[in-house]
Structure formats: C-alpha cells, structure tokens
Amino acid sequence: MKSFFFSTLILPSPFLSPNPFLHLQCRRIAKVRLKWVKNRSLDHIIDTETDLKAASLLKDAINRSSTGFITAKSIADWPKLLGLTIPVLRFIRRYPTLFHEFPHSRYANLPCFRLTDTALLLDQQESSIHQIHESDTVERLCRVLMMMKTRAIPLQSLRPLEWDLGLPCGFERSLIPKYPDHFRLVKASNGDWCLRLMEWREEFAVSALQRSNESSQLGDAYRQFKRGRTTLAFPMSF
Structure with a gap:
C-alpha cells in the first residue's frame, strides 16, 4: 500500500505567492525491508528469563491458592500474563521437578498441579532472600511512587510488576504494614485500592x-x- 506525505522545500519559484520561496512537493514513502539478525547469546538470556519468570509466577499462584493446587483449566488463558508463546499446560509439564501433576479428585481428565518438595525448598530460600534485602525492596518501591505525579499507584497496576520490581508475593500484606511511615493503602474515588507514598524521601x-x-x-x-x-x-x- 502506497502512501504520501508533503514536505516544504526552500526553493525559489516565481509562480508561488505570497512567499516566492515556499514550494509544496509531494513525495512517496519507500518501503524498506530490514534483514532479521539473530543474536544467539541474547536469545538464550531472554528464553531463560522468560521461563524463570513464568515458573515463579505459577509457583506464587499455587501458594496463593486455598486448595494448594491449580488446575489446567484455571491457567489455560494465562500465556500473555506469563509472557509465554506456548500453552501454559505444555510449559508447566516441562518442569516436573517443580510442579507435580495429578488428576482431579472429581474430574479424572482434569490435570492438577501442586508444588514439589524441591519447589517448596526454593520458595523458602526465596522468602529468606526477600527478608535479607527488604531495605532494598522498600527503597525501590519508594522510587517508583516518587516518579508518580500523585505519589500513588493502583495496586492492580503494581501487581503485574511484582517480578520486575523484586517484590515478594502478597507484598501488600507482608511488606506494606511493616512500614507505615513509608506507605499507606488508600481507596481511590473509583473504589480501587492504591499504594501511596507517605512523604518524599530525599535520600x-x-x-x-x-x-x-x-x-x-x-x-x-x-x-x-x-x-x-x-x-x-x-x-x-x-
């Protein structure tokens, strides 16, 4: 599909008025094809990071579940949320060391997944790391809120960034109440809960x-x- 744009050129022309130095010319946009260049090292890093993030988010989802497991049906529409380009069921079956598959008690054809002992051990280690570096997490969260014009951000906007910001799972319950001088949960006019910065942190x-x-x-x-x-x-x- 061809498209056009107009550009103004400074060209002397006795046929234009009132300014004889402006000339309106029509040009076509050229279609350019760029060769796709692969970077195997970078691709490997992205693939590894994607799998690690997806596995961690699934682990947290199982931890939050009241039943202690998730079903294949409940996670079927999660590929975009997890950053995957394949079905979640195919992905989770890649890692039997982390996710133990078993049939549902009422629906035999419905696969279910709970955490293995290895995954539970890794989860404990992760929680310990979060506690050790809690001050860094608080600083990082303060910086995010300081970038907001209102010094507040809706929780629904913050939860998808848990992984990228290094926030512990359920941070609004485990972290925020411990720092009342830094943060406060407030309700916005539309009824959504927001995290607000209590005061500007110059440091x-x-x-x-x-x-x-x-x-x-x-x-x-x-x-x-x-x-x-x-x-x-x-x-x-x-």
Whole structure:
C-alpha cells in the first residue's frame, strides 16, 4: 500500500505567492525491508528469563491458592500474563521437578498441579532472600511512587510488576504494614485500592549514575555536574 506525505522545500519559484520561496512537493514513502539478525547469546538470556519468570509466577499462584493446587483449566488463558508463546499446560509439564501433576479428585481428565518438595525448598530460600534485602525492596518501591505525579499507584497496576520490581508475593500484606511511615493503602474515588507514598524521601532522589560518579575519582566532573555546567557520562554495554 502506497502512501504520501508533503514536505516544504526552500526553493525559489516565481509562480508561488505570497512567499516566492515556499514550494509544496509531494513525495512517496519507500518501503524498506530490514534483514532479521539473530543474536544467539541474547536469545538464550531472554528464553531463560522468560521461563524463570513464568515458573515463579505459577509457583506464587499455587501458594496463593486455598486448595494448594491449580488446575489446567484455571491457567489455560494465562500465556500473555506469563509472557509465554506456548500453552501454559505444555510449559508447566516441562518442569516436573517443580510442579507435580495429578488428576482431579472429581474430574479424572482434569490435570492438577501442586508444588514439589524441591519447589517448596526454593520458595523458602526465596522468602529468606526477600527478608535479607527488604531495605532494598522498600527503597525501590519508594522510587517508583516518587516518579508518580500523585505519589500513588493502583495496586492492580503494581501487581503485574511484582517480578520486575523484586517484590515478594502478597507484598501488600507482608511488606506494606511493616512500614507505615513509608506507605499507606488508600481507596481511590473509583473504589480501587492504591499504594501511596507517605512523604518524599530525599535520600532516594539520587540516581545510581549519580552515586557511581560521586564515589568515583572524577570529583571535579561531578562538581561541575552539580552546578549544572556539564552532564554525566552514561556508558552502555550490550
């Protein structure tokens, strides 16, 4: 499908008025094909990260379940939520070390899944790591709220980011009540629950880039940055 756009060129032309230096010209947009280049190392990292995230979210879902297991029917429409491109049932069967499959007590043809002893041990270790690094989690959550104009964010918007932010499962019950000086659960005008920052945290309003430059040997360059006379170098490595 062809499309057009108009561009203004500065060209002298005696036939245009009132400004003889404006000329309206019609051009076509060229269709460009880019060759798809594969990066095996990056693809491997993405695949591993995707599987780890999906397995962790399924583990948390089983932990939250009142029955202690989930059924294949209940997770059938979760591929997008888990970031998968294959059916969830096929994915969960890849990892029998983590998820034990058994038939439903009433419906023999309905597969069910509970956590194995190995998965329960990993879950305990994960909980221990969350406790050890709880202060980092609180800081990270404060930073997210400080980026919001209202200093608040709906819980329904925050829950899908649990994995990416490193929040423990059920953080609104296990973490938030422990820090009343930092956070508060409030109800919005539409009835949704929101997490609100209690007060601005000046100690968190510093980027990691600033911290690294402040502690580096480039003291003069950082002082110039603080005075607004220069910018900080932002090294990138893929």
